[in-house]
Amino acid sequence: MISKDAFRRMGPVEWEIPTDFRKDMRVPVRVFASEPLLEAALQDRSVEQALNGSTLPGVVGQFAVMPDVHQGYGFPIGGVAATEFPGGVISPGGIGYDINCGVRLLSSRIPFEAVSDHLEKLAAALFSKCPSGVGSTGQIRLRRKDLHAVCRAGAGWAVKNGYGRQEDLARIEAEGCLQGAEPTALSKRAADRGRLQLGTLGAGNHFIEVDVVQRVLHPEAARGMGLMEGHLALQIHTGSRGFGHQVCSDYVREFQNAVGRYGIRLPDRELVCAPMDSPEGKRYFGAMNCAANYAFCNRQVITHSARRAFEAVLPGLVEDWDLHVVYDLAHNIGKVETHIVEGHRQKLLVHRKGATRAFGPGSEELPPGYQELGQPVLVPGSMGTASWVLVAAGGAMEQTFGSCCHGAGRVMSRSQAKKQVWGAQLLQDLKAQGIAVQAGSMPGLAEEAPSAYKEVDSVVEVVCQAGIAKKVARLRPVAVVKG
């Protein structure tokens, strides 16, 4: 276990382990955390995993660790590493099994008071129209060529096929479509798993949540995002489903041999990687982009289903029940971006695993409405507490390769949570708090109990204090759908 003595305090919420801590480190590990959050991170193996991540060939700058960090496989969840592009490596374990797991936030003009007596009905409609649960399949059956079209067009495929509107696309990271998708790099197994699961939420920590905008702290940004105090918003948290899991599994396995071929030595087999300019690296990058685009498309189809659910329940209660995309972003991804490293602009492959992109004001990659404000950053908390909408600040580009935290972060494993929390009791507790819940499984609900997560407010305080982001609005959950 790593102790606190290994760190140098670099600022009020910044801690660093220098490269002389371990011989194989190529860059320092920089943790963004308050003292209690750092101590929480030291309770599992997440810092050790960050040290392992700092050994990747071609890694530059620093290995950044977000305040919601917790133990993963290979990288910690909440880890950001940038490698030279194309000279460095790409590591599937630095991106995660659920490629482009991410969050979409939608705003509305629906006053909470107008619908507060109808939340159970709204949750039931969302549950019914958005397939969820273990191994769930959707209404869409993709033929092979359709799947390839989804891989190439991402969310644009959904809009073209009637699942949403053109204006939705402008407010998605990369407009919902990453370049470089290569369907020929997919295995038959990945294709088999992808064909039936488009438009499905899945299980685990994935959810659809109706929130009320509880407090606005940055009125200009909130206005730009369409968020109004006392009005409903909707979050969708899901990813590329079995399709992405299979892509990651395929390449973690394939790369087991690649590391030997390219003479790469690693402290953990789950960190396997290949040079970005190698045939294996290029194939994984092509397949990973396919899965990322599938995930963007998945959240777009679910958005369409959520709009139908609102339309089924809310006419007669409010005049306008429409939902507008605020933003959609990935938190398990590898992206080619340009950043300044030691004073020089450099093209990098930024691995974000359990970390959200956070491009500050002035970034050309942002849509017009957000170029001046900075990119919205979505930080969902646990289902019984709160979520935050932030806006990226300039410090993110300087300190974290334009990255921010992605959630509250677990403090309790799923099995621990199931031992300590009884799902049916939790359901009652949430109802008593005025939160309507539709869940496919009570043990699954228990795993996601609020007590299994860190306090999201304290996580958000850290990134704001570090100058990575600014607070825009706090959201309070009022209805939750879980698979």
Added chain:
Amino acid sequence: MGELLENAAVGMLDLAGAEAKQAESKPQTFDITAEDRESLLVLWLEEILYQMETRRVTFTNFQVEIRDVLSLHGTAEEYPLKRILKFIKAVTFYDLEIEEDTDGFSTTIVFDV
């Protein structure tokens, strides 16, 4: 080693809470080759997960024969899947090492759930 793979499969299905429908079973065979024994274990478990998800089946009575160090022939009884309680995304290589001592083979497998 064969027994380790059999037990790993049983353990994984138990973790997933896989429940079979009451139906006639069908024999199923598996032939897998890998580069090393840890990869053989991962491939074996991945194959079972893949069959479960795409064909909605589950298995009992695994018998695994190691044909040479790096390939296996497995058999099992296949049943239609009634439900699973826990979705296993992936079998990871995280800290994966198969150890052998006088009691036989042992390992710890970390699943992404």
